[in-house]
Amino acid sequence: xxxxxxxxxxxxxxxxxxxxxxxxxxxxxxxxxxxxxxxxxxxxxxxxxxxxxxxxxxxxxxxxxxxxxxxxxxxxxxxxxxxxxxxxxxxxxxxxxxxxxxxxxxxxxxxxxxxxxxxxxxxxxxxxxxxxxxxxxxxxxxxxxxxxxxxxxxxxxxxxxxxxxxxxxxxxxxxxxxxxxxxxxxxxxxxxxxxxxxxxxxxxxxxxxxxxxxxxxxxxxxxxxxxxxxxxxxxxxxxxxxxxxxxxxxxxxxxxxxxxxxxxxxxxxxxxxxxxxxxxxxxxxxxxxxxxxxxxxxxxxxxxxxxxxxxxxxxxxxxxxxxxxxxxxxxxxxxxxxxxxxxxxxxxxxxxxxxxxxxxxxxxxxxxxxxxxxxxxxxxxxxxxxxxxxxxxxxxxxxxxxxxxxxxxxxxxxxxxxxxxxxxxxxxxxxxxxxxxxxxxxxxxxxxxxxxxxxxxxxxxxxxxxxxxxxxxxxxxxxxxxxxxxxxxxxxxxxxxxxxxxxx
Amino acid sequence: xxxxxxxxxxxxxxxxxxxxxxxxxxxxxxxxxxxxxxxxxxxxxxxxxxxxxxxxxxxxxxxxxxxxxxxxxxxxxxxxxxxxxxxxxxxxxxxxxxxxxxxxxxxxxxxxxxxxxxxxxxxxxxxxxxxxxxxxxxxxxxxxxx
Amino acid sequence: xxxxxxxxxxxxxxxxxxxxxxxxxxxxxxxxxxxxxxxxxxxxxxxxxxxxxxxxxxxxxxxxxxxxxxxxxxxxxxxxxxxxxxxxxxxxxxxxxxxxxxxxxxxxxxxxxxxxxxxxxxxxxxxxxxxxxxxxxxxxxxxxxxxxxxxxxxxxxxxxxxxxxxxxxxxxxxxxxxxxxxxxxxxxxxxxxxxxxxxxxxxxxxxxxxxxxxxxxxxxxxxxxxxxxxxxxxxxxxxxxxxxxxxxxxxxxxxxxxxxxxxxxxxxxxxxxxxxxxxxxxxxxxxxxxxxxxxxxxxxxxxxxxxxxxxxxxxxxxx
Numbered sequence: 001x002x003x004x005x006x007x008x009x010x011x012x013x014x015x016x017x018x019x020x021x022x023x024x025x026x027x028x029x030x031x032x033x034x035x036x037x038x039x040x041x042x043x044x045x046x047x048x049x050x051x052x053x054x055x056x057x058x059x060x061x062x063x064x065x066x067x068x069x070x071x072x073x074x075x076x077x078x079x080x081x082x083x084x085x086x087x088x089x090x091x092x093x094x095x096x097x098x099x100x101x102x103x104x105x106x107x108x109x110x111x112x113x114x115x116x117x118x119x120x121x122x123x124x125x126x127x128x129x130x131x132x133x134x135x136x137x138x139x140x141x142x143x144x145x146x147x148x149x150x151x152x153x154x155x156x157x158x159x160x161x162x163x164x165x166x167x168x169x170x171x172x173x174x175x176x177x178x179x180x181x182x183x184x185x186x187x188x189x190x191x192x193x194x195x196x197x198x199x200x201x202x203x204x205x206x207x208x209x210x211x212x213x214x215x216x217x218x219x220x221x222x223x224x225x226x227x228x229x230x231x232x233x234x235x236x237x238x239x240x241x242x243x244x245x246x247x248x249x250x251x252x253x254x255x256x257x258x259x260x261x262x263x264x265x266x267x268x269x270x271x272x273x274x275x276x277x278x279x280x281x282x283x284x285x286x287x288x289x290x291x292x293x294x295x296x297x298x299x300x301x302x303x304x305x306x307x308x309x310x311x312x313x314x315x316x317x318x319x320x321x322x323x324x325x326x327x328x329x330x331x332x333x334x335x336x337x338x339x340x341x342x343x344x345x346x347x348x349x350x351x352x353x354x355x356x357x358x359x360x361x362x363x364x365x366x367x368x369x370x371x372x373x374x375x376x377x378x379x380x381x382x383x384x385x386x387x388x389x390x391x392x393x394x395x396x397x398x399x400x401x402x403x404x405x406x407x408x409x410x411x412x413x414x415x416x417x418x419x420x421x422x423x424x425x426x427x428x429x430x431x432x433x434x435x436x437x438x439x440x441x442x443x444x445x446x447x448x449x450x451x452x453x454x455x456x457x458x459x460x461x462x463x464x465x466x467x468x469x470x471x472x473x474x475x476x477x478x479x480x481x482x483x484x485x486x487x488x489x490x491x492x493x494x495x496x497x498x499x500x501x502x503x504x
Numbered sequence: 505x506x507x508x509x510x511x512x513x514x515x516x517x518x519x520x521x522x523x524x525x526x527x528x529x530x531x532x533x534x535x536x537x538x539x540x541x542x543x544x545x546x547x548x549x550x551x552x553x554x555x556x557x558x559x560x561x562x563x564x565x566x567x568x569x570x571x572x573x574x575x576x577x578x579x580x581x582x583x584x585x586x587x588x589x590x591x592x593x594x595x596x597x598x599x600x601x602x603x604x605x606x607x608x609x610x611x612x613x614x615x616x617x618x619x620x621x622x623x624x625x626x627x628x629x630x631x632x633x634x635x636x637x638x639x640x641x642x643x644x645x646x647x648x649x650x
Numbered sequence: 651x652x653x654x655x656x657x658x659x660x661x662x663x664x665x666x667x668x669x670x671x672x673x674x675x676x677x678x679x680x681x682x683x684x685x686x687x688x689x690x691x692x693x694x695x696x697x698x699x700x701x702x703x704x705x706x707x708x709x710x711x712x713x714x715x716x717x718x719x720x721x722x723x724x725x726x727x728x729x730x731x732x733x734x735x736x737x738x739x740x741x742x743x744x745x746x747x748x749x750x751x752x753x754x755x756x757x758x759x760x761x762x763x764x765x766x767x768x769x770x771x772x773x774x775x776x777x778x779x780x781x782x783x784x785x786x787x788x789x790x791x792x793x794x795x796x797x798x799x800x801x802x803x804x805x806x807x808x809x810x811x812x813x814x815x816x817x818x819x820x821x822x823x824x825x826x827x828x829x830x831x832x833x834x835x836x837x838x839x840x841x842x843x844x845x846x847x848x849x850x851x852x853x854x855x856x857x858x859x860x861x862x863x864x865x866x867x868x869x870x871x872x873x874x875x876x877x878x879x880x881x882x883x884x885x886x887x888x889x890x891x892x893x894x895x896x897x898x899x900x901x902x903x904x905x906x907x908x909x910x911x912x913x914x915x916x917x918x919x920x921x922x923x924x925x926x927x928x929x930x931x932x933x934x935x936x937x938x939x940x941x942x943x944x945x946x947x948x949x950x951x952x953x954x955x956x957x958x959x960x961x962x963x964x965x966x967x968x969x
Contacts (some may be wrong), residue, residue: 044690141847188533196728196759200720222570331691395604449536460801460829
C-alpha cells in the first residue's frame with residue numbers, strides 16, 4: 001500500500017499534472033459557480049478533451065473538475081442566493097444572509113475550509129474503507145429508498161421551524177411538480193397537457209434557478225438600491241486566520257457532516273443534493289442555538305459544504321468496487337473508464353491498481369489545492385460582485401439564468417419553465433413560503449415514488465404486498481430515523497417552553 | 505391573513521385540477537400523485553383554518569413596493585426568451601440587457617450613457633459567446649440572426 | 651474610460667472574426683451535433699463516445715455530443731421533428747422505443763414513420779440473468795422457480811422497452827407469472843439484482859459483459875451467441891423461441907435531403923468497420939449490425955408489425 005501511494009504521488013507531483021489539476025480546479029470552480037452548469041454537465045463537457053490524454057491523466061482532470069465544481073456551487077449560493085449546483089441548496093440558507101450582513105467574504109472562506117475538509121474525508125473513506133461500505137450500498141433496495149425519501153421530507157420540520165404547515169405545503173408542492181412527465185413505472189404521460197417537451201418533466205436545476213434566483217433578482221429590482229450587499233465591510237486583515245480557527249473549532253460538525261456526505265454519496269441515486277440538506281438538518285438538531293440557523297450561522301455552511309464535497313469521494317466508492325456509480329457525475333466517470341477499456345470492479349484494483357491509486361491520490365492533491373485556489377478566487381469574486389451596480393448586476397443575473405436553464409437540456413421550454421417557476425417562487429416568497437422545502441420535495445419526489453411503486457411490485461411475491469415496507473431491518477432503521485426527525489423539533493420546542501415556565 | 509388564506513384556496517383548486525388529470529392513468533402511475541394531492545388539500549385546509557382562527561400576527565403585504573418595476577422585468581425577460589429564437593442569442597441578449605439596465609437605473613441615463621451601457625453589454629455577451637459557444641462548444645439558443 | 655473603449659473595440663473585432671463562412675465547401679462544413687436522447691454515462695452515451703473520434707476523422711469536422719434526456723428518449727425524438735433538416739444535427743435512435751412509445755402512450759410528439767433512420771449500428775439482445783451465487787443455474791431452473799413462485803420479480807431498464815416487453819413475451823411463452831420492475835436504466839437495475847431485491851434481470855448483454863463475475867447470464871435472446879459471452883446459450887438452443895433486444899442507430903429530422911443522408915449513412919458505416927470501434931463495442935457486449943437507410947426502413951416495418959401484435963396480446967395498445 002505504502003509503495004503504491006508513493007508511486008502515485010510520484011506520478012502526480014510533476015509540473016504537467018499539477019498544472020492540469022489547477023486547470024481542472026479553475027474550470028470546475030467556474031462551472032460550479034454558474035447556476036445551470038452542474039458537476040455532471042461540466043464533467044460530460046470535458047470528456048472529449050480527455051480523449052487525447054492517457055486514461056490516468058484524463059481521470060485526474062475530471063476528478064479535479066468534479067471536486068471543484070461541487071465546491072464552486074457555494075459561491076453563487078452565498079452571493080446571489082442561487083445554488084450553483086443542487087449540492088449547495090443548503091448553503092443559501094445561511095450563506096446568503098451572511099452576505100447581506102456584510103460577511104460575504106467570511107462565508108466564502110468558511111465554505112472553502114469546509115469543502116476541503118469534507119473532500120479529504122470522503123477520499124480517505126474511499127482509500128481505506130471502500131469494500132465494506134460498498135456492500136452496504138447494495139442492501140438499499142426500493143423500500144429503503146422510499147423510507148429514505150420519507151426521512152428527507154421530515155427534514156422540513158426543522159427547516160421550516162417558523163411555520164411547519166407552510167413548510168410541508170411547500171414540500172408537497174415540490175413533490176407534485178416532480179410528478180410532471182413520464183411516470184417512472186408504467187411509462188404513463190402525466191400532467192403535460194398534451195405538450196410533448198414536458199414529457200421530460202421539470203428539471204431540478206431549472207426549478208432551483210427559478211425558485212431561488214429569480215425572486216432574489218426581482219427583490220433587488222424593487223428595492224432600487226444602487227448596489228447590492230452591504231459592501232462597506234472593510235477588508236479586515238487576519239480574517240483568513242480568524243475564520244480558519246473558527247471553522248476548525250467545530251470539529252464535531254465538520255466530521256459528522258462529512259461522514260453523512262460520504263454515506264449518502266455511496267448510495268446510488270442519492271447525491272450531494274440530498275446530502276447537504278440531511279447534514280444541515282443534523283447540524284440544527286445537535287445545535288445549542290437552533291434558532292440561529294437561517295440567519296447567517298457558520299455551522300450551517302459548514303454542514304452543507306463539507307457534506308457535499310464528501311459525496312465526491314463517497315460516490316466513487318461503489319464506482320470502483322462494484323462498478324456502480326454513486327452519484328450522477330460518477331456515471332460519466334464510469335463511461336470514461338469503459339471507453340478506455342478499464343472495467344470498474346475488483347479488476348480495477350487488481351489489474352490496474354496504479355491507475356486507481358493515482359486517481360484517488362490526485363483527488364487528495366486536488367482537494368488540498370482547492371484551498372488556495374478557492375480563497376483567492378472567492379475573495380476576488382466577492383469584491384467584484386459587491387461593487388457591481390444593481391442596474392448591471394440584475395440584468396446580468398437574468399442573462400445567466402437564461403443560459404443556465406437552457407444549457408441543461410438544450411431546451412428553450414426549460415427557460416420558460418424557469419421564468420414561470422421564478423414568478424411563482426416570488427409570489428410564494430412574498431407569502432413567506434421558503435424555497436428550501438419546495439426543492440426538497442422536487443428532489444425527493446422521483447426517489448420516493450420510484451421506491452414506492454417498485455417496492456409494491458416487489459411485494460407481489462409476498463402474501464400481502466404492503467408488508468414489503470415493514471419486513472426489512474434496514475427499512476426500520478430509516479422509519480425510526482424519520483419519526484425522530486419529524487417529532488424532535490416539536491418535542492424540543494415543548495420542552496423549551498416547559499423550562500421557561502419552570503424558571504419563572 | 506388574506507394572502508395565506510387566498511394561497512390555501514389556490515392550492516386546493518390547483519390540486520383538484522391535477523386530480524382530474526389523473527383519471528386516464530394506470531394504477532402505478534396515478535397512486536403517488538393522488539396521495540400527494542390529498543396531502544396538499546389537507547395541509548391547505550389546515551393552513552386556512554390556522555390563519556382564520558389563529559392570533560393576528562403581522563402579515564407582510566403581498567404586493568411589493570415598486571410593483572411596476574417587477575412586472576416590467578418579468579415581461580421584458582419573457583420577451584427576451586421569446587426573441588432568442590427569432591433574433592438570436594447575441595442580438596436579443598444585448599438588446600434586452602441594455603433595456604433592463606437603463607430602466608432599472610436609479611437616476612436617468614443620458615444618451616451617451618446609453619451607448620456606454622450597450623457597449624458594455626456587447627462586450628460581455630461577446631465574451632460569453634466566445635468562451636462557451638466557440639471554445640467549449642456549449643449549445644446556446646440559436647435564432648435566425650445571431 | 652479610454653481603456654474601457656479599447657477593450658470593447660477588441661471584443662467586437664474578436665466577435666467579427668469568429669463569423670467564419672465557407673460557402674463553397676460541401677456537406678459537412680461545420681461541426682456536427684450528435685444528440686443523445688438519454689442521460690450521460692448510459693449505453694447510448696458510451697457508444698456515441700466510441701464513435702466520436704472516428705466520425706470526426708471520416709467527416710472532417712468536429713462532432714459535438716449533447717444530451718437531451720427525458721421521457722425515455724421521447725423528448726429528444728419529438729424535438730427532432732422540429733429541427734432543421736440540414737444534416738448538421740443527428741439524433742441517436744433506439745428500437746423498439748421509437749416503435750412502441752407512440753403505440754402505448756398517445757401523444758409522444760413524434761410518429762414512428764416520420765423518423766428517418768439513417769443507420770443502425772448495433773444490437774444488444776436481452777439476457778436473462780441472476781446473481782453469480784444464485785441457486786438458479788439454468789433457464790430451466792428459473793422457469794421451475796417462477797412456476798412455484800407466482801409474481802417472481804424480474805428487473806429491467808425502462809417501460810415499455812425491449813426488457814419489459816421481452817419479459818412479458820417470455821412469461822407468456824413459459825406460462826409463468828412474472829412481475830417486471832422497471833428501473834431508470836440498466837445501470838440502476840444491476841444493483842437491485844446484486845442486493846437481492848429482485849430475483850432476476852431481463853437486461854442487455856452489455857451488463858453481462860460489464861459485470862462478468864457478479865452476474866450469471868442464463869441465456870441470450872438472439873439468433874446466435876454473442877461474441878462477448880461465448881459460454882451463454884441462446885434461448886433458441888434451449889427450445890424457447892424468444893428473440894428480443896434493442897437496436898441502436900442514428901436518424902435525422904424529416905425532410906433531410908437524400909444526398910446528405912447518404913453521406914451520413916456512409917460515414918457511420920465506415921466507422922462501424924473500424925477495428926478499434928468494433929473491438930471496443932464487442933468487448934462491452936454490443937453486437938455489430940449494418941443496417942443502411944433502406945435496410946433500416948424494412949427493419950422498422952417488420953418490427954412494427956411484430957410489436958403491434960405483441961402489444962395487442964398484452965393489452966397495452968393505446969386506442
